[in-house]
Amino acid sequence: MLPRATPLGARSRLVREPELIHINPASEPFDAFFARERDAVLGLAFALTGDRGVAEDIVQDAFLEAFRKWDRIAGYDRPGAWVRRVVANMSVSSFRRRRGELRMLTQLSAREERVVPDLSPSTLAFWQAVRSLPKRQAQVAALFYLEDRRIADIALILEMAEGTVKKHLHDARKALMRTLDLDEVTDERR
């Protein structure tokens, strides 16, 4: 579900949220928005899929959708949140993409080799553990760690109540601690 567009007069609400985008999106060209957001969104898609090729496809689709609807999306408070929500939801539905990719191969289309980023075993293990979480927990954990998002931001991106985000983050931390044999966090206030 798309976020509601907010009249410019209501934009003062943003001032209290320093983590969020301050640029007036209505006046920002799509190209600038894309250049600013692309790498971060690609990292989010990779964290949630574990496959750079799939992540690139998802990001391409999400930005194309934003581009097609830019007249409308540019008027939202946070176009970046819209793209992240689309990417987060598409990233946890990679089953259909996998099947679609296999189907493309049989139609004799040549495909270039996928590139796997050079990441340490420790980092790969961490994101593998995140992907093994239930979907909502995985989305919350990816946004929390990768983008250093606050609870309020994550709630806005995923269209959840802040209390729900806190619960998912708490459960995700517990599960990650067990899986990776890590220490407990003493301060979970963020």
Next chain:
Amino acid sequence: MNVDERGRAAADEVRRAFTGTDRFGAAVEIERLHDERHLRARRQRWRAGLVAAAIAIAAIVLLASALRARSPVVPAHQVPTGTILYGRWNARIQQARWFTANVDGTNVRDLGITATCARWLPGGNEILITNDAAVTPDHMLRPAIVQADGSDKQPLEGTKDRGFNLGCGDVSADGRFIVLEGFSQRGSDNGIYVVRSSDGGGLRAVAESPPGQYIGDPIFSPDGTQIAFFRSKPGVSPQGAGAIFTVNTDGSDLRRITPWGGAFMDQGWSPDGQWIVYQRPYGVLTLVHPDGSEAHDIQLALPPGSGAENPNWSPDGGWIVFSLAQDGEANIYMIRPDGTSLTQITTQSGVDEQRPVWTLAQG
């Protein structure tokens, strides 16, 4: 190290890996996005023009089609009866819209179902589908059963694991069990599973796969004692290829019946149980006994650049129905198992039709 410190270190590394990359740089991608948007706008203008032209010639086309006799490749008396279920793949949403048609290509019906997979139940009165429409971040993929006309969807929710998906599958000949591909983001429990067809419960694994490998497209043998499925493996060439396996329905006697790299997804088991037809990558229909012996290609002269995929059998075993793909488009065809009598079933142009399944029941 606590979990947040580890998470931030892992995040830093990913951010560095995805910052300012050249190969998939923003400049190239933004150009691609502009091109794609312009292409779509042009297509919309074309469509508007085409609609106007189509209205103008509709009467002529209807008259011509009413008068034109169909020209089958084989004599009419040899054309078998029944109904073909098949999907039209939508690349944008990575799912198919499902249709039925008579074996002679007439009576095409849109069932109104959008799903990754669909397959007749024995008897042809009902269809097993993947219930993609019900998938949300908090609700995993499950099977459902619909009537032959696409109505009255009955979700099969008997398996409760919230992190586990049940995808494409097949129903046993006695109608009691469904075999499905199971997978999760965990990856550790990807495999082939059997559930009850009454409610989708009673989940039990019959074959498992290492994480990161594709395992799927399970089918029952006609006597219900075995299951055949496809599995891929990293490093196998050509890309995306794998092998066909068989396993007893109790999980015993797992066997690989084709070489690694010798098969591609989707296969069909002949009604007499003697043969499995599959696609040798890319686009070559091949037959093999379920014990892996006597593998041989079906000699079939296809246009350059085209490929045959998703083969399946007619209920009498006299025909193989499949999807013939060329230049991103595909229609449904059938042939004799000896490669003769190639016959086109569906004729809609500009579509990508796939995964045909044949029932004797008339639509």
